Amino acid sequence: MEPRILELRREIDRINRELLTLLSERARIASEIGRIQTERGLGHYDPAREEEMLAYLAAENPGPFPDGTVKKLFKEIFKATLALEEQEDKQKFLFSRETRPEDTRVKVRQAVFGDGPLLIAGPCAIESEEQMQRTAEFLASRGVKVLRGGAYKPRTSPYAFQGLGVEGLKLGRAAADRHGMAFVTEVMDTRDVEVVSEYADILQVGARNMQNFALLREVGRSGQPVLLKRGLSATVEEWFYAAEYVLSQGNDQVILVERGIRTYEKWTRNTLDLSGAVLAKQLTHLPVVVDVTHAAGRIDLLAPLARAALAAGVDAVHVEVHPNPKVAMSDNNQQMDFAQFDAFLDAVRDLLEPAKTRRG
Numbered sequence: 001m002e003p004r005i006l007e008l009r010r011e012i013d014r015i016n017r018e019l020l021t022l023l024s025e026r027a028r029i030a031s032e033i034g035r036i037q038t039e040r041g042l043g044h045y046d047p048a049r050e051e052e053m054l055a056y057l058a059a060e061n062p063g064p065f066p067d068g069t070v071k072k073l074f075k076e077i078f079k080a081t082l083a084l085e086e087q088e089d090k091q092k093f094l095f096s097r098e099t100r101p102e103d104t105r106v107k108v109r110q111a112v113f114g115d116g117p118l119l120i121a122g123p124c125a126i127e128s129e130e131q132m133q134r135t136a137e138f139l140a141s142r143g144v145k146v147l148r149g150g151a152y153k154p155r156t157s158p159y160a161f162q163g164l165g166v167e168g169l170k171l172g173r174a175a176a177d178r179h180g181m182a183f184v185t186e187v188m189d190t191r192d193v194e195v196v197s198e199y200a201d202i203l204q205v206g207a208r209n210m211q212n213f214a215l216l217r218e219v220g221r222s223g224q225p226v227l228l229k230r231g232l233s234a235t236v237e238e239w240f241y242a243a244e245y246v247l248s249q250g251n252d253q254v255i256l257v258e259r260g261i262r263t264y265e266k267w268t269r270n271t272l273d274l275s276g277a278v279l280a281k282q283l284t285h286l287p288v289v290v291d292v293t294h295a296a297g298r299i300d301l302l303a304p305l306a307r308a309a310l311a312a313g314v315d316a317v318h319v320e321v322h323p324n325p326k327v328a329m330s331d332n333n334q335q336m337d338f339a340q341f342d343a344f345l346d347a348v349r350d351l352l353e354p355a356k357t358r359r360g
């Protein structure tokens with residue numbers, strides 16, 4: 001090798017090392033800026049700041065690189081810096097496995113979310129004492145430990161059945177108590193969190209309320225376990241950020257529910273985003289539930305979707321069950337009757353721990 005080249009390369013090596021030192025120092029300073037921005041709820045990307053730096057770099061460019069090349073090099077530095085700031089943010093999020101590597105377990109009466117697959121089952125809406133008692137008795141006899149039932153119903157039409165309210169809460173609590181089950185029901189308004197908490201073991205925040213930030217904070221403050229449904233068109237990141245609202249109030253009993261997202265598909269009510277559910281398991285330490293009923297909106301897909309979800313490692317599957325769906329006050333076509341639930345159970349039993357389910 002030409003001695004002069006070797007000598008010049010050693011000069012390059014020295015400058016490489018100096019550049020590395022300066023770039024690392026720059027990154028540490030920018031990280032400090034990023035931490036301050038995050039604390040103040042500010043974003044990191046600042047195009048005006050980037051333009052300001054590019055302007056003086058071009059003006060002071062001694063060559064031989066053309067201004068365009070200098071700008072391109074520094075834009076890469078800005079991009080890398082932004083990625084570093086955003087990565088550091090993610091490591092700060094309470095939902096992140098970076099913050100808590102071990103799985104969070106949510107224990108509610110006899111059910112432990114995150115400790116082996118569970119079923120959540122029950123009617124869309126609580127309609128009567130007889131309906132809730134019959135359903136709870138049947139489901140408990142099949143080993144279901146978590147009873148769902150809506151007392152406050154988010155209906156598209158204001159003229160549709162809105163739920164029994166507190167009367168429904170009482171019926172759900174009584175049915176769950178009689179059969180040793182946990183009771184989960186939706187809360188729709190910050191003003192109802194206190195009363196719903198008196199009856200329900202788990203507060204459900206519905207898909208339409210996923211970014212009702214006041215409600216998220218209120219259920220967080222309640223300290224009650226929260227079942228957080230992903231919004232109809234929410235990104236996975238928005239879903240996690242919604243969970244962060246609850247966690248930020250000091251409440252770590254958060255369970256994430258993938259219930260299908262709104263797409264262009266017409267043959268199913270929504271489109272089950274299994275990748276979203278898997279991302280939730282991988283990136284967060286929170287238990288993850290898949291609600292196959294609201295995803296599919298039809299009975300014939302429930303078992304295959306539940307099998308896929310359980311095989312993918314989710315912690316629970318959520319289905320709607322009603323003694324007589326034909327006369328249900330809501331969602332008639334997507335609730336299983338008892339015989340259909342037994343067939344569903346037979347189809348998924350091998351993926352649920354045998355101890356948790358039995359044929360009555």
Ligand SMILES: O=C(O)C(=O)C[C@]1(C(=O)O)C=C[C@@H](O)C=C1
Pocket residue numbers: 030033034044045046047049050077078079081082085
């Ligand atoms: O100064 C900031 O706000 C930063 O986040 C640092 C920095 C940079 O690399 O200089 C990074 C990204 C921004 O878009 C602007 C500037």
